[in-house]
Amino acid sequence: MTVLTFQAINYPSAGHCCFRRRKNLRNRTVRCRIAEASGKPAPMGQKTKYKDGLFGKVFMTLFARKMEQFAGGDKKQTEGWLEYDYEKFVQVSKRVMEGRTRVQQQHVVREVLLSMLPPGAPAQFRKLFPPTKWAAEFNAAITVPFFEWLVGPSEVIEVEVNGVKQKSGVLIKKCRYLENTGCVGMCINMCKIPTQDFFTNDFGLPLTMTPNFEDMSCEMVYGQAPPPFEDDPASKQPCLADFCSVASPRSSFCPKLEA
Template identity: 75%
Template sequence: MELLSVPAARLPAAGLRRRRAAAGRIRCGIAEPSGVPAPMGQKTKYKDGLFAKIFMGLFARKMEKFASGGPSAKEINGWDYESFVDVSRRVMMGKSRSQQQEAVREVLLSMLPPGAPAQFRKLFPPTKWAAEFNAALTVPFFYWLVGPSEVIEVEVNGEKQRSGVLIKKCRYLENSGCVGMCVNMCKIPTQDFFTNEFGLPLTMNPNFEDMSCEMVYGQVPPSLSEDPVAKQPCYSSLCSVANPNSKVCPKLVT
């Protein structure tokens, strides 16, 4: 994300250095030598800028009120992505699936000024333009949360439009290693929030084989009983809350 719109070639050397230094503090980027997410089975390394860390701390502090147990040393001394995921994990503990999803909904609402959902509905009625506009915003503003993504063409109600977002390897999923956290702390509450609070349908289709995810703005999400994620096996070898004897993620059936 650039801080200024002035072309770099027109900036004096000192100004260019300041611009690049400031941008470096804001940006969140992959620290892998390849510049792309690490292969399946390996955790991608990121270099988070100031912008990313501010959002991590803001979200985590809002979620802390719903979490079990006390804050960790990292949370006390400074938030990072691992401690953000840890708070999410503690929000899950001792709660049913619906309670987890309601907690996320409350957190999302608390991030917005009063009356924001109603204003959003006025500004962004469920049109093709609104769906494409929100897809374009998702790529830069949620990089810190899900990693690199790109806008793609999808078909909604028989019409092709660029309202899809392909997350190449979800940072949240690969750091949690938990199907239940992906579904109950991200997919379902995010779908419900856009569809029911903002009035803009959203469907998220995570691919648990490669940890990618497709977001489709403008598409009404299926009910959980009809959604394939309801029968998704648990990442028993990766998940810290997994039940090794369960063929289906325990956090999807409670």
């Protein structure tokens, strides 16, 4: 009886500990974690330190390899999986930007995104996720864990779309891509516009992204159609002269946003 009682009490506890260890191992492997002592993004003007998990490293390498096909300069020799860290991923992005117009940069990103999907994926997405409140909220929910490696920590927020309140917004607390590039043009041409267009036109689920260049946060709203580029306040954004190595401080807007 004593043995049975001991087993009844301790077996679930041991199982719980085992589950907790597996969960912790999975989080260390998959998640991209902030390595700052505060556990929060670094203050404006400083780059946040991250500790990337396996999931993030795999996607950095996958994206960078696809983008290498369009990058100028010396091609990187393949060294095997996980050869790219975030800094190298950003360097490839910069080489893609060089010598290309705004529209050409956006086209490259779209081609990279399409190349990572199986044939017919956009059509299947449209069937599974028609532009409904549920689809918008579901995509907001999965954006937080799956794109943390790219943009840093984010959270789902309530927004209003066409007069309806819904949890289809994602607040990126301090965009990792923007703080590492320091470039308005790269933020808009290689992230904001192509991502908006990809979801809105290829997937059929409207998406609007609104970067805040004062603190490098960004708000994504699924279900909300983006404005035309000419009417978007981001199209008139000046260079971040303190952060961008090729900034034009005297220009009233980032020259990389010219047609």
